[in-house]
Amino acid sequence: MRKSDVTCSECGAGFRRLELTSERGTEGKYHCPACGNLIEAFGEAHLVAYRLTIEPSIKVLRQR
Template sequence: MRKADVTCACCGAGFRRLELWSEPGVKGEYHCPVCDYLLEAFDGTNLVVYRLTIQPVRAPVYSVKQFDDRRS
């Protein structure tokens, strides 16, 4: 068994990844449940599971104030 911590490159969510060599897995993909970023594609040789451990704080889409170059 192998344990690892994985961070989503897109949103920063944290995961615990477990891989079992003694169990066959399923061919497929795992996407981040927060932003849908592809974290890993599986070939099915080993059982791999992910658990969300750190959910990122999502900032509003328009959190940056627009620059206003008008002078008063």
């Protein structure tokens, strides 16, 4: 299992990214739930999961 932290470049929300190399995943894309920005497009080689750990910047969301 690989763990890493990812930050949305649009709103600043932070995520914990987990990748299980022992499990096959599904091909897809992950978008920030706060602003809709594309975070990652991934293949089906490994299972990938995201968890929100840092709330997005309210200031950035209000400007939209």
